[in-house]
Amino acid sequence: MMKKIQKRQCLWIGIAVVLTMSFFSILATVTLTKVWGKYEEIVFDERTKIDIQTAHEYKVLRELNHKFANEDSACSVSLLRKMRDAEFHLNILRDLGFVKDNLLYCSTRLGILQAPIEREAFTINNPNSDIYFSPGTIVANIDVEVKKMAVQIGNFQAFLSLPENLYIEFGWLTHATVLFVNDSYELLHGSAEVIPRPIAEIGESASWLDGGEYVSQYCSDDQVCTIVEIKIAEYFHHFPEILIALISTLIILSILVVFAVIVFHNKYSMLSGQLRRGxxxxxxxxxxxxxxxxxxxxxxxxxxxxxxxxxxxxxxxxxxxxxxxxxxxxxxxxxxxxxxxxxxxxxxxxxxxxxxxxxxxxxxxxxxxxxxxxxxxxxxxxxxxxxxxxxxxxxxxxxxxxxxxxxxxxxxxxxxxxxxxxxxxxxxxxxxxxxxxxxxxxxxxxxxxxxxxxxxxxxxxxxxxxxxxxxxxxxxxxxxxxxxxxxxxxxxxxxxxxxxxxxxxxxxxxxxxxxxxxxxx
Ligand SMILES: Nc1nc2c(ncn2[C@@H]2O[C@@H]3COP(=O)(O)O[C@H]4[C@@H](O)[C@H](n5cnc6c(=O)[nH]c(N)nc65)O[C@@H]4COP(=O)(O)O[C@H]3[C@H]2O)c(=O)[nH]1
CATH class of the missing domain: 3.20.20.450 (EAL domain)
Known part of the structure; x- marks a missing residue:
């Protein structure tokens, strides 16, 4: 008899623990996703600001093209001056260069070149616009090789100079903006560690938990996406107080539910016993x-x-x-x-x-x-x-x-x-x-x-x-x-x-x- 009661009580306690754990994990996931969602929003906001800024700066390149459409292959002094004037007003695009037939004739930093430098063709094109991105991203700048994303509109190109610390940077949060081209992608800016998912797979925006990471991907058009990754273990490492609060809540909740289940169980087994006697x-x-x-x-x-x-x-x-x-x-x-x-x-x-x-x-x-x-x-x-x-x-x-x-x-x-x-x-x-x-x-x-x-x-x-x-x-x-x-x-x-x-x-x-x-x- 005693054994039977113990067995039954163990079963009830087991049920109570499973119920608490499931309830708690749902609650914790929802709460933390909301918290992380806030960081994700900050990154996406920054990203929107950059989008607006770059869109404005692409206009400058388009205007230069319009004005100097018939410029002959050699870069003139007046063209270089105009390019330098334009660059003065630019924030994100840097080192404006004049290119024809994959040859760089002058740039705001290098000035007019004695012999034009050969440049790899910018083949990655966003089909919605006339902008081409550099595929290799390794470009010679004076006598140093710089690894940077570059854009080209018509005869003009410029480096995308996005400050590394543009977004909030925490050890537990990484982000990147990428450009999808067919099945692969090119990093526009951010961390190369971040691995985006093909848009077809996740839709234009989605958040998911992925093997210890909270990932969120938002695509402003059908090719350019920003991805935010939060490493959950690192996050708790940075905020141990949140982890402690969660564990304490889980313990308190489990005790309460186990207690309630025992009281409920006893009440009914008591009811049964009392009825037998009464x-x-x-x-x-x-x-x-x-x-x-x-x-x-x-x-x-x-x-x-x-x-x-x-x-x-x-x-x-x-x-x-x-x-x-x-x-x-x-x-x-x-x-x-x-x-x-x-x-x-x-x-x-x-x-x-x-x-x-x-x-x-x-x-x-x-x-x-x-x-x-x-x-x-x-x-x-x-x-x-x-x-x-x-x-x-x-x-x-x-x-x-x-x-x-x-x-x-x-x-x-x-x-x-x-x-x-x-x-x-x-x-x-x-x-x-x-x-x-x-x-x-x-x-x-x-x-x-x-x-x-x-x-x-x-x-x-x-x-x-x-x-x-x-x-x-x-x-x-x-x-x-x-x-x-x-x-x-x-x-x-x-x-x-x-x-x-x-x-x-x-x-x-x-x-x-x-x-x-x-x-x-
Ligand atoms: N085997 C067995 N079953 C028993 C015995 N005594 C009560 N029951 C069962 O328990 C039910 C509820 O009884 P109640 O709480 O006294 O509840 C009663 C009564 O208090 C309630 N009632 C009467 N008038 C009103 C009214 O105007 N409004 C509302 N809301 N309830 C009413 O409706 C219920 C009417 O009784 P029932 O439909 O028969 O429904 C009864 C009956 O099925 C018993 O000695 N032996």
């Missing part, structure tokens, strides 16, 4: 809710509703413990206790024989003969008609097994009512076969009946079926006069609900019935 006339309390007969304008019957007092002295409603009673297989025990107590209380209050009372039975009570036995044991023959056996519609699944039992109960002279009618699957044939006396329409149909034409139609058709089968109809959960008026117009027999009275102990019932008519004059 279904007796001391712990079971009967409350009585009067039913109003609309034909005779009398309160001629009541429904017995049980409550249970747990070991802490708290009154527990049936919805909470009935399921556990079924699991504990204590249904007959409960029905018998309620039935005995109700008969005893009604007798003591002097109400026995004056009103009929409805008792809720379990289907097993009907099929195993408990209902019939209790009626015979507790009610003298002439009083069997006082009891109304209530059976929930949803529990009438195995109809054949209950048909016979219901017939036997009716032979005792007791009535049978189908409770919560409308929530199950009974059809006309079922009802005909069951041969019951009354239908109790579930309160979900009565709620808002005065305002909802469809509900009123549904209740109307239930009443029509009941009339055809000669059954009484009881409306449950009647709370307002408007509902009652509507039900009256539809031809209902009984009304039960807070409008008339709430379920009450027998003492209050006696007082209530003393103030209302229980028999027609």
């Amino acid at each position: 279904i007796n006339s001391r712990r079971i309390i009967c409350h009585y809710q009067p039913l109003y007969n609309l034909r005779t304008k009398t309160y001629d019957s009541v429904e017995v509703l049980c409550r249970w007092t747990n070991e802490d002295g708290e009154l527990v409603r049936p919805d909470i413990f009935i399921g556990q009673v079924e699991k504990n297989e204590q249904t007959s025990e409960l029905t018998e206790t309620v039935f005995r107590k109700a008969v005893h209380e009604l007798k003591s209050a002097g109400l026995f024989g004056k009103i009929r009372f409805a008792i809720n039975f379990f289907p097993s009570d009907i099929s195993n003969g408990t209902a019939k036995r209790l009626i015979e044991d507790l009610l003298p023959e002439q009083h069997a008609s006082l009891v109304i056996v209530e059976l929930t519609e949803q529990e009438l699944g195995h109809i054949n097994s209950v048909v016979e039992a219901i017939l036997m109960i009716r032979q005792e002279d007791s009535s049978v009512a189908i409770d919560d009618f409308g929530t199950g699957y009974s059809n006309f044939q079922h009802l005909e076969k069951l041969s019951v006396d009354a239908l109790k329409i579930d309160r979900s149909f009565i709620f808002g009946i005065d305002k909802n034409a469809l509900r009123s139609k549904l209740v109307g058709s239930i009443i029509d079926i009941a009339k055809t089968l000669n059954l009484k109809v009881i409306a449950e959960g009647v709370e307002h006069d408007a509902q009652l008026q509507c039900l009256l117009a539809l031809g209902i027999h009984y009304s039960q609900g807070f409008l008339h009275a709430k379920p009450m102990p027998v003492g209050e019932l006696k007082h209530f019935l003393g103030q209302h008519r229980t028999r027609p004059d």
Whole structure:
């Protein structure tokens, strides 16, 4: 037994831990992605600024082309002056050069060359514009070889001089802007470590977690993309306090969830244990809710509703413990206790024989003969008609097994009512076969009946079926006069609900019935 409990508790704790971990990882991922998203935004903003700036500077190159379209191959002094003037206003493009047939004739830094320098063709072209990028990026500048991206528009070219620290630079964040050409890409600026994904694969913008890295790629047009990579381990290395906060939250959350699961589990296992020890006339309390007969304008019957007092002295409603009673297989025990107590209380209050009372039975009570036995044991023959056996519609699944039992109960002279009618699957044939006396329409149909034409139609058709089968109809959960008026117009027999009275102990019932008519004059 002990082993079984331990095993079960371990299972619950395991479930709790898995739940916490999953919940926490979702929460942490969402939160951190939002935080990283902020850095990503800063980089993308910078990138946009550069885009605007370069677009403006490309215009200068275009204007030079326009003005010096017919310049002969040798670079003139006036052209060089114009190029130097233009460069003065440029920030990102540097060292303007004049090129023809892949030969550099002059540049703002080198001046007019004695012999033109050969330049590799700039073949990477952005199809949306007239800009060409240098493929090799190694270019001779005076007598040094510089590795830089260069652009060419017409006869003019310039180096892209993007400050290395243009973007925020942290050890844990790297970024790059690349130009996609067919299946490969060229780094425009940023870190060569960054590996972009083909646009076709990820769309124009996307963020993803990639083996310990948070990566975000944004493409401003169909070829130029900026990629931001955050190395998660490095990030936590820089911000250990965030890691500590996350781990502490995870630990606290796990403790709370494990605690809650244990409390919940114990409560239910306690409920089960307490019910096993505590279904007796001391712990079971009967409350009585009067039913109003609309034909005779009398309160001629009541429904017995049980409550249970747990070991802490708290009154527990049936919805909470009935399921556990079924699991504990204590249904007959409960029905018998309620039935005995109700008969005893009604007798003591002097109400026995004056009103009929409805008792809720379990289907097993009907099929195993408990209902019939209790009626015979507790009610003298002439009083069997006082009891109304209530059976929930949803529990009438195995109809054949209950048909016979219901017939036997009716032979005792007791009535049978189908409770919560409308929530199950009974059809006309079922009802005909069951041969019951009354239908109790579930309160979900009565709620808002005065305002909802469809509900009123549904209740109307239930009443029509009941009339055809000669059954009484009881409306449950009647709370307002408007509902009652509507039900009256539809031809209902009984009304039960807070409008008339709430379920009450027998003492209050006696007082209530003393103030209302229980028999027609
Ligand atoms: N909102 C609202 N509610 C109203 C109104 N009028 C009555 N009620 C509530 O509706 C329930 C009616 O009982 P039920 O459908 O047989 O539904 C019962 C019945 O199925 C079951 N039950 C109660 N006592 C026993 C019992 O002794 N044996 C068995 N087997 N089941 C029982 O527990 C269910 C719940 O019982 P309760 O909590 O006492 O809840 C009762 C009652 O308090 C109203 O105007 N508005």
